[in-house]
């Protein structure tokens with residue numbers, strides 16, 4: 469019944485209000501519509517069924533020849549007894565193959581061997597066909613690796629598949645080499661490399677002068693004894709202070725500048741963004757706190773990153 473409902477749901481739009489006859493070998497389905505007790509699932513099925521003019525009729529499995537064939541997989545199996553084109557090619561190529569010639573010679577001489585000959589083909593341990601060197605091996609490798617039913621298995625899987633039916637010397641090496649050079653496999657290879665970490669964007673400040681980015685423009689032409697500019701830019705309003713300083717300004721000096729030019733106007737900040745090294749920042753903070761006469765713990769966060777905003781402002785200068 470599930471199959472009938474599935475078909476109606478999928479292809480129902482082709483049927484519309486036409487009369488449809490469903491043939492089934494399940495006799496109970498015939499009475500589905502008149503069944504007094506239904507489970508909740510069956511009730512839903514009946515609702516779907518009610519949308520169409522479906523007539524369910526019974527046909528015994530024996531009479532339903534088409535269905536019978538389709539459901540009996542083994543009956544479709546074709547047994548081919550003649551020589552295939554593939555076998556013919558292998559047989560012909562084996563005549564020029566040194567290994568095959570030697571094995572054949574051994575068999576003819578009655579020497580003990582894992583090989584036996586059958587219709588001109590060399591078989592290893594009864595069930596594995598010997599494949600001579602050449603393009604036939606490539607065809608088989610392709611079949612056991614690229615085929616739609618095998619779907620680019622690894623070297624191990626490809627070797628296992630090959631070993632089921634075929635034999636040649638160093639078969640495993642051939643499989644490994646083939647898989648290694650398979651373009652599709654190369655393209656779909658997963659990287660063992662550690663993934664790059666996620667970018668950590670800076671938090672967006674909620675108000676003016678909460679978060680400031682600090683940068684230095686150095687090696688400028690000297691002017692009134694200064695040759696550098698300390699840029700303090702508010703990340704919220706983009707307002708900036710340009711404070712003249714010197715290239716070799718100490719952290720204490722920088723702390724003083726911050727105190728007189730930023731703190732005086734805007735008070736204490738929540739964080740400072742800078743691309744300066746942590747040593748500089750820690751010294752800078754210590755100098756700043758000393759200046760403020762505070763013995764509080766340093767709880768202003770520091771981002772050792774730069775967001776490019778100060779650099780953009782610097783360009784204006």
Ligand SMILES: [Zn+2]
Pocket residue numbers: 613614620621647650651652653654
């Ligand atoms: Zn592949």
